[in-house]
Amino acid sequence: MPKPLTFGQFLRESRESKVATDRGFSLRKVAERAGIEPSYLSKIERDEQPPPGEAVIRQLAVELSEDPDVLLALAGKVSSDLLAIIRSRPRLFADLIRQLKSMPDHAVLRLVREVRDGSW
Amino acid sequence: MPKPLTFGQFLRESRESKVATDRGFSLRKVAERAGIEPSYLSKIERDEQPPPGEAVIRQLAVELSEDPDVLLALAGKVSSDLLAIIRSRPRLFADLIRQLKSMPDHAVLRLVREVRDGSW
DNA sequence: GGCATTGTGTAGTAGTTACTACACACTCAC
DNA sequence: GTGAGTGTGTAGTAACTACTACACAATGCC
Known part of the structure; x- marks a missing residue:
């Protein structure tokens, strides 16, 4: 690297x-x-x-x-816009981010794609 | 509220x-x-x-x-620990967080739970 | 009624952040 | 060889952050 x-x-x-x-x-x-x-x-x-x-x-x-x-x-x-998003729902985002801390990139990426593609 | x-x-x-x-x-x-x-x-x-x-x-x-x-x-x-996590993979987390900005709580919560329970 | 405890007012400050302004020496083009 | 453009050195500063220290008046307790 x-x-x-x-x-x-x-x-x-x-x-x-x-x-x-x-x-x-x-x-x-x-x-x-x-x-x-x-x-x-x-x-x-x-x-x-x-x-x-x-x-x-x-x-x-x-x-x-x-x-x-x-x-x-x-x-x-x-970025201050990210900070604002987190501050708007601190518990939610704090939990999520800490959970993802040690996840490999590809796992997080899959999440990003799933959210974006609206498989919800 | x-x-x-x-x-x-x-x-x-x-x-x-x-x-x-x-x-x-x-x-x-x-x-x-x-x-x-x-x-x-x-x-x-x-x-x-x-x-x-x-x-x-x-x-x-x-x-x-x-x-x-x-x-x-x-x-x-x-929290500074969250900032450190984001800074470690800025593109990844920036994308994810911006995607989740307008998602309802329950959707994000489901994500948190899925990650935690390791349905991966 | 006196001692303790309460919240608050005033004053000050060391350290950090986020820069500007200007001068200088060097190089390069022609 | 001079004028334009280059990077850098020195000096300074206004605004903000994150507090401390001490004094004071009001209230509560027994």
Whole structure:
């Protein structure tokens, strides 16, 4: 398996893989499009600063075409919309999630599909 | 349905219902057992201060025999162990939770039971 | 009526979060 | 060789989080 990257490493690798073929992915350009200072992004990519807030992470995800939930996870966070869903029925979701903790991916995936396909 | 209480209101009602029959549930006593200043708890119960951190909420849950996940939800938080589980497989859990967002309780409950009983 | 206990008011604070602003040195194109 | 663009270093900060410490007035108990 690919060794787990830090948030900063992941960002840098994602961006550098794109800047190779598209000059629009320089650190400065990406920072500008994401609405943050270049020096801030620089520090983030080198894990010198902790990851930014959810809004900025989402912007970066858009710019780099990465999955926001994955990026947020690497940043040690969970999407605020998921938190709201859990908070709306805490006992229900807490139970479910703890039950699924040690289930293999394919089992959980089956669950996702069953729910989606409405076999209910 | 019971109108949704704030975190502070919920705490106060829980505590006052107990102090009626047990003097050990005065604000000061509970605060002491939970390891916080009485004035702090007072402000929290009146929603004058935002809810405390997860550790204190858990202590209060123990003292008042309330469900920690419910208390955390009222405080606008989600248990850190659940966050860790989600972060470990962000895409998987994000999908599942968003799918379940609008499912009725009984459907989700069935899921919980099926998983628990290992009908897999 | 005095001591204990109750809830609350006021004031303060250390630590963290989430950034901005600006300057600098290097490289590259032409 | 100069102007544009690159990444990075330094410095600072406003807002929020999560509390403590102490003093005070009211009530209860015997």
